[in-house]
Amino acid sequence: MALSANDRAIAGFAMTGHGLVHWFETSVPIFLVVWLAEFDVSNVLVGLVVALGYAPFGIGALPAGILADRFGPKTLVVACLAGMSASFVILGLTGSLAGVAVGLVCWGAAASIYHPAGLSLISTGVEQRGRVFAWHGMAGNAGIALGPFVAATLMAVGLPWQRAALVLAVPGVLAAIYGLTADFDSTAAVDDETDADADEVLSLGDLLTDSRTLFASAFALVFVIVTFEGLFYRGMLTYLPEILHGSDALAGFDPGQTLRGIEPGDYIYVGLLVVGIVGQYVGGRLTDRITPARGLLSFFAVLAVLALAYVPVLSLGGGGPTALGAVIALSAIFGFTLFAIQPFYQEAVAVYTPPESRGLSYGYTYLGEFGLGAVSIAIGGVVLDISTPTFLATMAGFAVVGAGLSVVLAVGLDTILGGGSASSPASANE
Structure with a gap:
């Protein structure tokens, strides 16, 4: 059975977002090798800096899920894409380890939004969830492989790591722009009663x-x-x-x-x-x-x-x-x-x-x-x-x-x- 137009639109948007989250994520270890040499610091210090960036990636998942219920998953995914791209622009404009730390923390906070928001979008908007979840996972793995490959190749042909970071930010910017214009129903797979319940934001209690x-x-x-x-x-x-x-x-x-x-x-x-x-x-x-x-x-x-x-x-x-x-x-x-x-x-x-x-x-x-x-x-x-x-x-x-x-x-x-x-x-x- 073919996917509906709405299912296809959500699948394309979510697959793009998932791939880009991991595109950014797995490029960082490639940069880490260069940072160790350029800043002449120990593995301990660079490890702490990178950990500061990756930690918000997970810590922000719970509040991101609550925000997705409040503002809608599409809005949150667009914010994620824009935030990750802006974070790599920060990396591209810095020349210090402190600047790297700021860029990575911003990236982790932005990236933490994707999984609860993206999975929520598929679960509430897609009728054929199984097929789309499979494609969604494949897109994430493609991003996992392409991120470090592109980062390594850009630096191998002579680009400084800062310019490589700026190039990596470009697909995220384009995806965020696309997300602003994408047209689909993010609640097509839930009935009106369930949809109404979803509008109730989970309280702290x-x-x-x-x-x-x-x-x-x-x-x-x-x-x-x-x-x-x-x-x-x-x-x-x-x-x-x-x-x-x-x-x-x-x-x-x-x-x-x-x-x-x-x-x-x-x-x-x-x-x-x-x-x-x-x-x-x-x-x-x-x-x-x-x-x-x-x-x-x-x-x-x-x-x-x-x-x-x-x-x-x-x-x-x-x-x-x-x-x-x-x-x-x-x-x-x-x-x-x-x-x-x-x-x-x-x-x-x-x-x-x-x-x-x-x-x-x-x-x-x-x-x-x-x-x-x-x-x-x-x-x-x-x-x-x-x-x-x-x-x-x-x-x-x-x-x-x-x-x-x-x-x-x-x-x-x-x-x-x-x-x-x-x-x-x-x-x-x-």
């Missing part, structure tokens, strides 16, 4: 009551699991370009200063993000066959092994084809697994929360994934200054904790809930 109820259920455990996934995800993706730069395995492929610090490792990083698109799709299909807890346990265990595997692989001397091939192969498997786990925690939220709390549940989910997960950037800067193996062991530790909590979710939930809960896994995958 209701928010606290609903939150207490939510965290008294199995969602509390799911939230902690998601947080540890976020700690692993954010730490690895932020510092992996820097780690690849300093590896013995790629030493023989250093192009020198002519590429302004952009090296083959940056393109390996982009490649693993591209492979992640496949991982996201496969993981999504597997959620129909494997319970969320078992899927999380399996993928967390693999991620821990892969993080530790980087220690010997990156130490391969000589920089020959064998070493390069080993790094590429490991990174491809890592990228696949890193994104294949994500549909499982998204499914876990759906399985272990009641429908009436689903929006609030996902708000907290993004708080854990992107907000609390950003703490690993600061932690990562400290342990990476000690040594690369220490950093990778720390990241593997996050994955091991996530695996252990997934065991509790898989085998201990009935005991925790006392059985018979509406949010028990009994309904999963039926």
